[in-house]
Amino acid sequence: MTVSRVLNQSDAVREETRKRVQDAIRQLNYRPNLMARNLARGKSLLLGVLYQNSSSAYLGEMMVTALKTCRQEGHHLVLEDMPQSEDGSIQPQAIADRLALVGLDGLIVTPLLARTSELIDTLAEQIPQMVVLGTNNLNSGITRISFDDFSGAKKLTEALINKGHKRIAFLSGHADCPASIARRDGFEAAMADAGLKMTSDLMIEGEYNLETGMAAGDKLLSQSKRPTAVFCANDDMAAGVQLAAHRKGLKLPDDLSVAGFDDTAIANLVWPQITTVRQPIGRMTQIAVETLSKGSFPSDLEGAAMLSMNHLQITDVELIERDSVASPK
Numbered sequence: 001m002t003v004s005r006v007l008n009q010s011d012a013v014r015e016e017t018r019k020r021v022q023d024a025i026r027q028l029n030y031r032p033n034l035m036a037r038n039l040a041r042g043k044s045l046l047l048g049v050l051y052q053n054s055s056s057a058y059l060g061e062m063m064v065t066a067l068k069t070c071r072q073e074g075h076h077l078v079l080e081d082m083p084q085s086e087d088g089s090i091q092p093q094a095i096a097d098r099l100a101l102v103g104l105d106g107l108i109v110t111p112l113l114a115r116t117s118e119l120i121d122t123l124a125e126q127i128p129q130m131v132v133l134g135t136n137n138l139n140s141g142i143t144r145i146s147f148d149d150f151s152g153a154k155k156l157t158e159a160l161i162n163k164g165h166k167r168i169a170f171l172s173g174h175a176d177c178p179a180s181i182a183r184r185d186g187f188e189a190a191m192a193d194a195g196l197k198m199t200s201d202l203m204i205e206g207e208y209n210l211e212t213g214m215a216a217g218d219k220l221l222s223q224s225k226r227p228t229a230v231f232c233a234n235d236d237m238a239a240g241v242q243l244a245a246h247r248k249g250l251k252l253p254d255d256l257s258v259a260g261f262d263d264t265a266i267a268n269l270v271w272p273q274i275t276t277v278r279q280p281i282g283r284m285t286q287i288a289v290e291t292l293s294k295g296s297f298p299s300d301l302e303g304a305a306m307l308s309m310n311h312l313q314i315t316d317v318e319l320i321e322r323d324s325v326a327s328p329k
């Protein structure tokens with residue numbers, strides 16, 4: 001009992017006794033089994049991240065932040081890619097069972113996987129704690145950290161309009177993704193406020209990747225009356241549109257302005273560098289890990305608002321202006 005108290009840094013041990021025990025521990029080169037100790041307490045120290053679309057640029061920043069914050073909070077990180085069947089559908093019960101076997105203390109779910117409540121509800125039945133990132137329509141009992149996608153998209157669209165653009169195309173993400181819907185709604189609100197028309201030939205659905213950005217760019221830039229600007233719902237698709245424009249011999253941003261969303265690494269790696277809205281995915285991930293570790297949201301968060309007891313929204317919207325946007329010629 002005395003040794004246990006020393007290992008657990010209890011105050012109920014005399015200093016002389018503590019010193020003798022610590023000397024013995026050093027002489028024997030004893031190392032406590034943290035896994036066994038925490039399992040006895042009902043804790044595994046394991047936090048997980050469940051993700052999909054490993055090619056997405058934001059995922060790298062998210063993983064690095066999750067790993068760093070887990071280390072700071074005394075946890076180990078488990079990464080799990082969401083498996084899909086041959087027809088592309090997901091199997092909620094299979095992944096929930098798999099994660100339950102790992103014995104996670106908590107789980108972070110990335111935005112694309114929050115499109116339907118079936119997966120989240122199934123996971124919630126077997127995972128002790130869960131935080132879902134991104135805009136979603138989940139029930140109020142799920143802990144969520146979202147970004148104000150609507151305001152971000154509206155602010156960026158207004159910036160394009162203020163540059164003199166009127167024929168603006170919008171490349172959305174998955175039609176059933178709440179973040180995609182919020183960004184499209186923000187775009188449409190800014191266009192409506194400016195009295196600008198939106199036509200179906202300028203509204204295209206993508207899949208948040210470079211390939212669909214290239215395909216959309218080819219389609220938009222093949223029109224007899226092409227847009228002067230393209231607003232893409234993420235930076236990967238914006239990079240794809242730029243690549244399509246380069247292949248057609250267009251000069252950017254003189255012949256075409258392109259804007260993205262998220263401010264991921266790819267926005268700085270392409271030329272011209274992409275004007276975008278910064279979604280603080282690193283900060284959101286850090287808050288998620290701290291919330292799982294401590295059991296509640298951190299207090300005194302700046303640039304954020306509690307929309308409900310379990311829903312924290314980052315409200316600080318920052319437009320990052322780079323070289324991909326200019327006034328139309």
